[in-house]
Amino acid sequence: MNKQLHAVSPTDNGLLITKSAWQQALIDAITEPEELFEILKLDKQHLDKAKLASQLFPLRVPRSFATLMQAGNINDPLLQQILPLGAELNISNNYQQDPLDETAANKAPGLLHKYKNRVLLIVTSSCAINCRYCFRRHFAYDDNNPSLAGWQQAIDYIQQDEEITEVILSGGDPLLAPDRYLQQLHDMISAIPHVKLLRIHSRLPIVLPERINEEFLNWFSNSRLKPVLVTHSNHPNEISEDVRQAMQRLKHHGVTLLNQSVLLRGINDDAITLTKLSQRLFAADILPYYLHTLDKVQGTAHFAVKDSQATSIYQSLLANLPGYLVPRFVTEIAGQASKSPIFF
Ligand code: SF4
Incomplete structure (x- = not known):
C-alpha cells in the first residue's frame, strides 16, 4: 500500500x-x-x-x-x-524507487533544489488522479509535508540564495491544497525580492478543470510574481471542452500555459496521437513544452518505449508540426544541471 x-x-x-x-x-x-x-x-x-x-x-x-x-x-x-x-x-532490473535521486536534492523539508536558479516545493502528498507511471510513486512524502509554519525553513533557504529566481509548486499535486493555504504560501515566497516567477505543475486543470475557479485565479494572477502553469496531459482525448474553458480563464488572467507529457507505451507511443495532442493543446491555448522519457521507477517498466521507436516518433513530430508545437524531447538524469535534451 x-x-x-x-x-x-x-x-x-x-x-x-x-x-x-x-x-x-x-x-x-x-x-x-x-x-x-x-x-x-x-x-x-x-x-x-x-x-x-x-x-x-x-x-x-x-x-x-x-x-x-x-x-x-x-x-x-x-x-x-x-x-x-x-x-x-514485476521487479525490473534498472528500475528503482528513486531513479532521479531526489533525496539528494532535498535541502529542507518540502524543498528540492535540483537546478541552479529554481527550487521546487512539495506542497501536497496527494493527487487527484494516481497515474500508474508516476515518478514519485515511492517518494518520501512523510518527511516532506510541512505545515504552513513548517515552510519557514524552505523560505529561509530560498531567501539565502539570491540566484533562485523561480519557485515551482509541485507535489503530489499542489492544486489539491486549498486556495487560502496556497495564498499564504505565495505571500511568503513573494516577500523574497529575488524571486520573480511562480510556476505551478499540476494535472488538476486536465483531470478536474473546475479547480480553475475565481478564488484560485484571484491569488495566482494578482501577484507581483509572473504566473506560469504547466499542465500534464498525455493524450488528446484528455483535452475536453471543460479543459479548454478552464484554460481560457487562465489565459485571460495573464497566466503562461505550458504542457508536459510522458512518452508511454500503449498510450501515446505513435506520432499521430502526439501530433493531435499538440494541436489540441494549442487550440486550448497551451504550448507543448516537454515530452519526457519514462523515469525508471520500479513497477512502471511496462510503459517504456524503445529508443528506436521513440526516435522515429519524434522525427515524425518534427515533420508533422510547426516548430512551436513540437515539445522538447528530454530525459532526466540524476545529478545533471538540467533536463537532458534528446538530439537527433
Ligand atoms: S498527477 Fe503527477 S505526481 Fe500525481 S500521480 Fe500523476 S504523475 Fe504522479
Missing part, C-alpha cells in the same frame, strides 16, 4: 470549512477497482490483479475524467494511465 499518497496534506489539516465543487469531486473520486470495472464495463478477468496492484499504489480517478474513457475498452489510453495492472508487481 502506498501510504505516502494518503499522508496528511494541507487539504486534510483542518483548513477546509466549506467544500468547493472540485473538493467534493475529489471526495467522490473512484478508488475501488470493482467500481471502476463496473462503471466502464470492463472484463472482470483483470480485476484480481487490479486489486493486488492497487494495494501497492492506490487507484484514484475523478468520475468526470472516467467519463472520457470508452466503456468496455481495457486498452483505452486514458484508462491505461490509471488502471492498476499485474505488470506493476
Whole structure:
C-alpha cells in the first residue's frame, strides 16, 4: 500500500470549512477497482490483479475524467494511465524507487533544489488522479509535508540564495491544497525580492478543470510574481471542452500555459496521437513544452518505449508540426544541471 499518497496534506489539516465543487469531486473520486470495472464495463478477468496492484499504489480517478474513457475498452489510453495492472508487481532490473535521486536534492523539508536558479516545493502528498507511471510513486512524502509554519525553513533557504529566481509548486499535486493555504504560501515566497516567477505543475486543470475557479485565479494572477502553469496531459482525448474553458480563464488572467507529457507505451507511443495532442493543446491555448522519457521507477517498466521507436516518433513530430508545437524531447538524469535534451 502506498501510504505516502494518503499522508496528511494541507487539504486534510483542518483548513477546509466549506467544500468547493472540485473538493467534493475529489471526495467522490473512484478508488475501488470493482467500481471502476463496473462503471466502464470492463472484463472482470483483470480485476484480481487490479486489486493486488492497487494495494501497492492506490487507484484514484475523478468520475468526470472516467467519463472520457470508452466503456468496455481495457486498452483505452486514458484508462491505461490509471488502471492498476499485474505488470506493476514485476521487479525490473534498472528500475528503482528513486531513479532521479531526489533525496539528494532535498535541502529542507518540502524543498528540492535540483537546478541552479529554481527550487521546487512539495506542497501536497496527494493527487487527484494516481497515474500508474508516476515518478514519485515511492517518494518520501512523510518527511516532506510541512505545515504552513513548517515552510519557514524552505523560505529561509530560498531567501539565502539570491540566484533562485523561480519557485515551482509541485507535489503530489499542489492544486489539491486549498486556495487560502496556497495564498499564504505565495505571500511568503513573494516577500523574497529575488524571486520573480511562480510556476505551478499540476494535472488538476486536465483531470478536474473546475479547480480553475475565481478564488484560485484571484491569488495566482494578482501577484507581483509572473504566473506560469504547466499542465500534464498525455493524450488528446484528455483535452475536453471543460479543459479548454478552464484554460481560457487562465489565459485571460495573464497566466503562461505550458504542457508536459510522458512518452508511454500503449498510450501515446505513435506520432499521430502526439501530433493531435499538440494541436489540441494549442487550440486550448497551451504550448507543448516537454515530452519526457519514462523515469525508471520500479513497477512502471511496462510503459517504456524503445529508443528506436521513440526516435522515429519524434522525427515524425518534427515533420508533422510547426516548430512551436513540437515539445522538447528530454530525459532526466540524476545529478545533471538540467533536463537532458534528446538530439537527433
Ligand atoms: S498527477 Fe503527477 S505526481 Fe500525481 S500521480 Fe500523476 S504523475 Fe504522479
